[in-house]
Amino acid sequence: MRELLETAQKIRSMEIRGAGRIARAAAAELRDYAARVVSDDLDDFNEKMRYAADLLINTRPTAVSLPNAVRWVMRYRGDTVDEARVNIKALADEFITNSKNAVRRIGEMGSKRVRDGDTIMTHCNSSAAISIMATAHAQGKEINVIATESRPRCQGYLTIKRLDELGINTSFIVDSAVRFFMKEVDLVVMGADAVAVNGSVINKIGTSQLALAANEVGTNVIIAAETYKFSPRTILGELVEIEERDSSEVISIERLNEFQNIRVRNPVFDVTPREYIDLICTEIGTIPPEMAYIIIKDFLGWGIEEINSNTTK
Numbered sequence: 001m002r003e004l005l006e007t008a009q010k011i012r013s014m015e016i017r018g019a020g021r022i023a024r025a026a027a028a029e030l031r032d033y034a035a036r037v038v039s040d041d042l043d044d045f046n047e048k049m050r051y052a053a054d055l056l057i058n059t060r061p062t063a064v065s066l067p068n069a070v071r072w073v074m075r076y077r078g079d080t081v082d083e084a085r086v087n088i089k090a091l092a093d094e095f096i097t098n099s100k101n102a103v104r105r106i107g108e109m110g111s112k113r114v115r116d117g118d119t120i121m122t123h124c125n126s127s128a129a130i131s132i133m134a135t136a137h138a139q140g141k142e143i144n145v146i147a148t149e150s151r152p153r154c155q156g157y158l159t160i161k162r163l164d165e166l167g168i169n170t171s172f173i174v175d176s177a178v179r180f181f182m183k184e185v186d187l188v189v190m191g192a193d194a195v196a197v198n199g200s201v202i203n204k205i206g207t208s209q210l211a212l213a214a215n216e217v218g219t220n221v222i223i224a225a226e227t228y229k230f231s232p233r234t235i236l237g238e239l240v241e242i243e244e245r246d247s248s249e250v251i252s253i254e255r256l257n258e259f260q261n262i263r264v265r266n267p268v269f270d271v272t273p274r275e276y277i278d279l280i281c282t283e284i285g286t287i288p289p290e291m292a293y294i295i296i297k298d299f300l301g302w303g304i305e306e307i308n309s310n311t312t313k
């Protein structure tokens, strides 16, 4: 139980962050929790697994990769606790392997859209987006990256650290300089926390700003997103919840206490309408955002009926 709570807390506090990493961490925790649970009774075991699944899903609301990963593992079957454990391990390991392969495939496909000499702008810290830049660089293409700071949690530092390790020339800018530099940009590449059935992309706050500025000057926007970032529930009419985090991420409590009438708002994701997105690069192909429905319906690997009947999100 302690390890389960620790993993949940790491996701909540963003020690583990980024939609893909969160999903893989949740799958791994379910596998390890199943191995640790002391129970000979299948009903009791199933109940404990459902508790763990709900706990993990409720750590962060926006990245749909999290409930998708949990649902993938929670499809386990077994007539005994031992059989269930074996099946959970197989499903979790399969999800993790598929996820890592997906990020690699996205890099291979997305890199074809990068030309030698291109300047790419990126936002926040997305492993899938970095995979495209890293692959293009490994192919010998000379690229320059402009990376945003991504306030308030400054995930841009993680991005420039990785790009620096890879030997990619990078300029680091504040978020408000995006439009200033957009004229120099050939391609915008970003990740996703969720893709809705209408092709809208939910990603780090400020993503829609980059997309809007790119649209103004006719620069293409590519979203790097594994298929488990697509949100099945949006097909049922639900909206993706936008997480709003604590004010202390934006301004210290002491500073805030100097004021009487100030309320801090800290939404951490925003929605980019499909009109501003050229294509979404997934592991099963590069698709126009309009095809999101097909991905959800045909490629996610579970039916709408299952989503309806499942208690987990």
Ligand SMILES: O=C(COP(=O)(O)O)[C@H](O)[C@H](O)COP(=O)(O)O
Pocket (backbone or CB within 6 Å): 017, 018, 019, 020, 021, 063, 123, 124, 125, 126, 127, 128, 129, 155, 190, 191, 192, 193, 203, 204, 224, 268
């Ligand atoms: O918005 C973020 C991270 O937000 P946070 O830091 O709040 O989790 C990333 O762009 C996506 O999660 C995609 O990342 P990846 O491609 O690595 O899945």
